[in-house]
Amino acid sequence: xxxxxxxxxALTKHMESNILKxxxxxxxxxxxxxxxxxxxxxxxxxxxxxLLRYLAVDRLLKELTDQEMYVYAPVNGSKSYSDGVIDWxxxxxxxSILKAFQVNVIPTTxxxxxxxxxxxxxxxxxxxxxxxxxxxxxxxxxAEEANLGVETFRMYDDxxxxxxxxxxxxxxxxxxxxxxLFFLMNDPCNNPTGLCLTTEQWRKMIAVLNEIAAGDIxxxxxxxxxxxxxxxxxxxxxxxxxxxxxxxxxxxxxxVAFSGSKTFSMYGFRIGAQIGLSKSKxxxxxxKRVGDYSVRARFxxxxxxxxxxxxxIFANPDLKTGFKAELAEARLILEKRIALFQSCADxxxxxxxPYGGGFFIGVETKNCRIFEDLVADGVYVIAMPGLIRIALxxxxxxxxxxxxxxxxxxx
Ligand code: PLP
Numbered sequence: 001x002x003x004x005x006x007x008x009x010a011l012t013k014h015m016e017s018n019i020l021k022x023x024x025x026x027x028x029x030x031x032x033x034x035x036x037x038x039x040x041x042x043x044x045x046x047x048x049x050x051l052l053r054y055l056a057v058d059r060l061l062k063e064l065t066d067q068e069m070y071v072y073a074p075v076n077g078s079k080s081y082s083d084g085v086i087d088w089x090x091x092x093x094x095x096s097i098l099k100a101f102q103v104n105v106i107p108t109t110x111x112x113x114x115x116x117x118x119x120x121x122x123x124x125x126x127x128x129x130x131x132x133x134x135x136x137x138x139x140x141x142x143a144e145e146a147n148l149g150v151e152t153f154r155m156y157d158d159x160x161x162x163x164x165x166x167x168x169x170x171x172x173x174x175x176x177x178x179x180x181l182f183f184l185m186n187d188p189c190n191n192p193t194g195l196c197l198t199t200e201q202w203r204k205m206i207a208v209l210n211e212i213a214a215g216d217i218x219x220x221x222x223x224x225x226x227x228x229x230x231x232x233x234x235x236x237x238x239x240x241x242x243x244x245x246x247x248x249x250x251x252x253x254x255x256v257a258f259s260g261s262k263t264f265s266m267y268g269f270r271i272g273a274q275i276g277l278s279k280s281k282x283x284x285x286x287x288k289r290v291g292d293y294s295v296r297a298r299f300x301x302x303x304x305x306x307x308x309x310x311x312x313i314f315a316n317p318d319l320k321t322g323f324k325a326e327l328a329e330a331r332l333i334l335e336k337r338i339a340l341f342q343s344c345a346d347x348x349x350x351x352x353x354p355y356g357g358g359f360f361i362g363v364e365t366k367n368c369r370i371f372e373d374l375v376a377d378g379v380y381v382i383a384m385p386g387l388i389r390i391a392l393x394x395x396x397x398x399x400x401x402x403x404x405x406x407x408x409x410x411x
Contacts, residue, residue, distance in 0.1 A: 009147065013144070015141065019040065019042070019382055022040050022380065022382060023038070023040040023041050023380075025380070026040045026380035029375075029378075033378065036378045036379070037378060037379045037380065037395060037399045037403050037406075038394060039379065039380060039390045039391045039392070039394065039403060040380045040382055040394070041391050041393065041394040042191065042262075042359050042360070042391055042393065042394075043359075043391075043394055044230075044265065044330060044334070044359065044394070045393065045396075046333070047333070047396045047397060049394075052330055052333070053265055054264065054265055054326045054327075054330075055326060056313060056319055056322055056323040056326060057264050057265060057309055057323075060312050060319075061309055068305070069304065069308070070304065072300075073107065073302050073303065073304040073307045074301070075292060075295055075300075075301050076105075076107070076292070077107040077273070077307065078307055078308070080311035080312065080315035081307045081310060081311040081314065082105040082107070082273075083105075083314075084310070084311060084313075084314020084315055085105050085258055085273050085275065085314070086098070087314060088258075088263075089258055089275060090239060090242050091236050091239035091242075092236050092239065093239055093240075093245075097246075097277065100245075100279060101248075101277040101278060101279055102276075102278055102279070102280070102281055102284035103275065103277050103284075104275070104276045105274070105275050105276075106274040106276070106288070106291040106292065107271070107272070107273050107295075107301070107302045107307065108257075108272045108273055108299075108302060109270040109271070109272065109299050109302050109303075110260070110261055110270045110271060111224060111257045111259030111272040112138070112142070112259075113270070113272055113299060113302070114258065114272050115184075115222065115224060115257050116145065116146070117274055117291060117294045117295070117298070118220070118222045118257065118274060119142055119143055119146050119148065119184070119222070120145075120294065121290045121291065121294060122182055122218075122220045122222075123146065123148050123180065123182050124178075125147040126147065126149075127148055127149075127178050127180060127182070128148065128149045128150060128151040128174060128178065129143050129148055129149070129150050129151070129182045129184050129222075130151055130152075130153065130170060130174055130181065130182065130183045130184065131184045132152060132153060132154075132155035132167075132185070132190075133152040133153065134190075134193050134384070134386075135150075135152070135186070135192070136186060136191045136192065136224075137384060139184060152170075153166040153167045153169070153170035153171070154166040155193065156353075160354055162195065162197055162201055164204050164205065164208075167205060167208065171183060171208055171209070171212060172208070172212060175212045175215075175217050179217055179218075180217060180218045180219075180220075181209070181212050181217060181218070181219045181220070182219075182220045182222065183205075183219075183220070183221050183222065184222040184224065185222075185223055186225075186226065186227075187223070187224075188225070188228055188231045188241065188356060188357055188358070189226075189227030189228065189230050189231050189357040189359070190358065191227065191358060191359070191360055191389070192360050192362050192382065192384065192389035193353045193360070193362040193387075193389075194354070194355035194356060194357065194358050194360055194362060195353065195354065195355075195356060196231055196238075196356025196357050196358075197241065199240050199241050199243050199244050200244075202244035202245075203247060205244075206245070206248055207247070209221060209252055210247065210248070210249040210252070214249065216251075218251070219251065220252070220253045220254075221252060221254045222255050222257060223254060223255065223256045223257065224257045225256055226259040226261070226262055227262055227357065227359060228263075229262065230262065230330075230331055230357050230359065231356060231358070232331070232334075232335060232355075232356060232357045233357070235324065235327070238357070248277075248278075249279075250278070250279035250280045250283075251283070252283075253277075253283050253284075253286075254277045254278065255274050255275065255277075255287070256274075256275040256277070257272065257273075257275075258272050258273040258274075260272055260310055263327070266306050266309070266310075269303045269305065269306035270302065270303050270306070271302050271303050271307060271310065274291055276288070276291065334359070334392065334393060337392040337395065337396075337397060338355060338361065340400045341390075341392055341403075344401050344404035345408075348404055349408070350363065350407060350408040350411065351363070359391055359394075360389050360390060360392070361390050361392055362387050362388070362389055362390070363387070363388050363407055364386055365383075365386065365387065365388055365410075365411045366386075367410060370383050370388055370410055370411065371383035371388075373410040374388075374406060374410050377406040377409065377410065378406070379403060379406045379407070381407075388407070390403070390407070
């Protein structure tokens with residue numbers, strides 16, 4: 001009999017790296033001293049430091065009827081939301097994807113709900129999820145919550161190219177060891193690095209997954225696209241990576257984790273989706289069966305107001321065009337900050353990881369006390385082993401030269 005108030009499985013739960021808590025500390029420090037730079041928050045802020053809201057979202061939210069606002073959202077999503085997500089995510093590749101795959105949308109509480117449902121349902125307890133060595137730290141917590149662990153491969157080679165060789169080695173090793181491969185990749189606009197893979201690199205990763213699946217080993221690809229709308233290219237081009245999906249072996253299940261948080265600036269509403277894709281009807285029936293069950297068993301259904309607003313933007317071509325123009329302006333805000341960061345860093349000789357898009361830029365470091373050293377200089381970032389994550393999404397232009405100097409001094 002256990003003498004603990006928590007269950008045995010929960011005894012070791014400790015949040016080692018809590019991004020939201022560090023952000024809260026940074027916010028409090030800035031209230032005390034406005035010179036403090038808070039580069040912790042994965043949220044896009046305007047130059048005046050307030051959250052960037054989209055007019056289309058704001059207007060629609062205020063016009064919702066009681067029905068669109070208050071009632072339970074349908075577990076499988078409204079038609080405009082679920083069909084619209086497929087349109088939005090795959091863009092010009094939608095037709096070819098729908099022709100090649102069985103596709104199913106399950107609305108979830110943010111991208112996080114999509115990640116946790118997928119990780120929970122498509123692994124055996126005790127197994128490891130494969131991720132790159134630089135990763136959004138909640139992946140680890142989501143895995144542990146599901147009685148799983150993570151195993152990493154080196155994200156970059158010595159020339160700072162994506163390390164396909166290490167991916168292949170680790171993927172094959174893990175698949176052989178546990179008779180299953182579950183691979184989680186955040187791309188494009190990787191958090192924490194800013195990496196964006198090419199379609200060719202996706203083709204090569206998928207060739208490795210296919211090789212493993214051909215040995216009758218279950219293979220699941222979980223593709224986290226939380227920042228897809230912030231790649232530094234037109235949105236139809238950021239979808240080109242999905243052309244590589246057509247090569248997927250019929251035995252493989254791909255799950256695209258969509259998040260409404262960043263794209264619509266609806267962070268607090270908690271909306272997203274698991275988009276399941278497989279060429280096999282049996283695999284897709286399984287995806288739907290366990291996915292629907294877990295939604296009901298874990299959070300019941302998602303935010304109705306968010307589903308109503310996003311569904312309206314998806315379904316109305318004029319609203320969609322207007323919203324896309326707003327998104328392009330938001331990307332421009334980021335682009336200016338990134339360009340300034342890069343020019344200051346180049347001038348000061350500060351190395352940073354290759355950036356293709358997203359809210360963050362990554363700087364490698366050997367300083368184990370980098371977080372404390374930067375705080376002493378009035379700068380808050382998210383520190384992880386060997387790397388700091390700098391959220392330029394929430395730093396205004398004026399603060400960037402000072403931010404770069406502080407990082408250069410302490411890195
Ligand atoms: N994936 C990554 C890499 C993220 O950074 C986030 C949010 O910060 C998410 C997924 C999930 O976001 P949400 O649950 O708010 O949709």
